[in-house]
Amino acid sequence: MSRHGRRAAGWTTLVAGLGALAVGLVLALRPPSAPADAGVLPAPPAPSSAAPAVRTPAPALWTPTKVTIDRLEVGAPVDPVGVTRDGALDVPDDPDRLGWWIGSVLPGERRGTVLIAGHVDTAEDGPGALYRLEKLAVGSRIEVRAGDRTVAYRVTARRSYDKSKLPEALFRRDTSPQLALVTCGGAFRDGTYDHNVVVYATPM
Amino acid sequence: MIMLIRRAAAVAGVATLLLLPATAAAAAPSDQDTTFLKAAHQSNLAEIATGKLAQQKAASEQVKDLGARWVADHTKLDATLTDTAEALGVDLPDAPNAEQRALARRYQAASGKDFDALWIPTQMDAHMKAMRLGEQEVADGSDAQAKKVAQNSAPVVAAHHGLLEDAASDLGVPSSIGTGTGGQAATSNAPAAIGFGALGLLLVAAALVLLRRRSPAATR
Numbered sequence: 547m548s549r550h551g552r553r554a555a556g557w558t559t560l561v562a563g564l565g566a567l568a569v570g571l572v573l574a575l576r577p578p579s580a581p582a583d584a585g586v587l588p589a590p591p592a593p594s595s596a597a598p599a600v601r602t603p604a605p606a607l608w609t610p611t612k613v614t615i616d617r618l619e620v621g622a623p624v625d626p627v628g629v630t631r632d633g634a635l636d637v638p639d640d641p642d643r644l645g646w647w648i649g650s651v652l653p654g655e656r657r658g659t660v661l662i663a664g665h666v667d668t669a670e671d672g673p674g675a676l677y678r679l680e681k682l683a684v685g686s687r688i689e690v691r692a693g694d695r696t697v698a699y700r701v702t703a704r705r706s707y708d709k710s711k712l713p714e715a716l717f718r719r720d721t722s723p724q725l726a727l728v729t730c731g732g733a734f735r736d737g738t739y740d741h742n743v744v745v746y747a748t749p750m
Numbered sequence: 751m752i753m754l755i756r757r758a759a760a761v762a763g764v765a766t767l768l769l770l771p772a773t774a775a776a777a778a779p780s781d782q783d784t785t786f787l788k789a790a791h792q793s794n795l796a797e798i799a800t801g802k803l804a805q806q807k808a809a810s811e812q813v814k815d816l817g818a819r820w821v822a823d824h825t826k827l828d829a830t831l832t833d834t835a836e837a838l839g840v841d842l843p844d845a846p847n848a849e850q851r852a853l854a855r856r857y858q859a860a861s862g863k864d865f866d867a868l869w870i871p872t873q874m875d876a877h878m879k880a881m882r883l884g885e886q887e888v889a890d891g892s893d894a895q896a897k898k899v900a901q902n903s904a905p906v907v908a909a910h911h912g913l914l915e916d917a918a919s920d921l922g923v924p925s926s927i928g929t930g931t932g933g934q935a936a937t938s939n940a941p942a943a944i945g946f947g948a949l950g951l952l953l954v955a956a957a958l959v960l961l962r963r964r965s966p967a968a969t970r
Contacts (some may be wrong), residue, residue, distance in 0.1 A: 552960055553960075553961070555960055556957050556958075556960030556961035557957070557961070558952050558957075559954075559956050559957035559960060560953070560954060560957030560958070560961070562953050563949075563950045563952070563953025563954035563955075563956070563957055564950065564954065565949070565950070566946045566947075566949045566950030566953060567946070567947060567950030567951065567954070568950075569946045569949035569950075570942075570943045570944070570945070570946030570948075570949075570950055571947075572941070572944075573939040573943035573946060574939065574943035574947075575944050576939065579937065580937065581937060591841065603829075608874050608878065608879075608882065609874075609878055625871075625872075626871040626872060626874060626875040626955070627872045627906050627916055628867050628871040628921055629864075629867070629870050629918075629921040629923070629924050630863065630867050630921075631863045631867070631921075633922065633924060633925035633926060634924060634925070634926045634927070634928055635924035635926070635927045635928075636868075636871075637927065637928065637929055641755070642931075643927050647924065648870070648871040648874050648918050648920055649923060649924075663927050663929055663931045664929060664930075665930055665931070666929055666930040666932070666935045667930055667931070667932030667934045667935055668930070668931045668932050669931045669933075670931075672934065673932070673934055673935070674929075674930075676929070677934075677935055680935075684845075693882065709926060709927075710926070712926070712927065717923040717924065720904050725943060726916075728929065729929045729930065730927075730928070730929040730930030730931075730935070731935060731937065732936070732937055733936055733937060733938070734798055734933035734935075734936030734938075736932070737933075738928065738931065739929075739930045739933075739935075739936065742927055742929070746786060
């Protein structure tokens, strides 16, 4: 190689190296993107009116006891859970168990969202039942056991929400009938994730 | 004479046949009746114990009051149930079932706000189960007295369920859902950043070698 060629190659390599270092620096400093969205959501219902929907006890319906997702090899027991005094959903501490919010509807009801949430992982026990929820493909089947019946759902969409910006429709009893499985995802800082991953599914 | 005896025997036979179903029904309730009476009794026992625990351990007056109501209502319901079971000759279990006992242990372990947060949803579940139990007896039971027990319990259990729904809605809609403390599922740019960093350092090192080899020649 000529002197000139070597010199040019040296400078080119230096520029490329500095460029790569700059890209690495930008990646290290920029917050990572949240898990990708997929699928289509049904139109949200009209904003909630002053009068809440009348609650009628649903006959022959039971609280959910088990969620099965064959695609993820998941079969997780479900506990009924409420809201703690500080406003958080009281998800079971055991990451292998899921929590059905008692304010949401029962599987098989004609309207409303069945809200079931579980830990993606915990510091104590590692990965949970919904560890791979953000990878669950649209079209996958989810089964919810309630009493002596099983309600089957088909995944229609997946969304990531900033934790402080969960959509109101998630907690409504007057949406079209759907199941919402909720866990955490996105970047992890100070012992907590910055996003919720929600998989929406409609009865089959 | 023989004719008369035969006729008498026939009449007696028919009478026995007619009487049999009636006596059998009174003496032996169906499996469904027996199952219902036993399960409803266990549910009453569990609710009375649960109500007492709520009076002792709950953080809010609301849950303490519900506990007192559980004790009063389920004690009353169980008195009628026990009388019916005795009349029908059904032996009742003397303790709640395994699931109810396991729940009682969870209540024992919780205290204060944790107790309330656990108590409301689990009681909702227990009352829904009790409602289904009664509905099944009303639909499939055969003994009138046993069915009456189910019919009498239904409005009480439904009222309790309504009170629990009120308590749940007082707690409101969740403002957040915290579902991860491990960090293992975190999306991260670290691998890519490290990759680019390493590549950059390598290229810079290579460039320095190329440029340095040239330098002595240039000064010559």
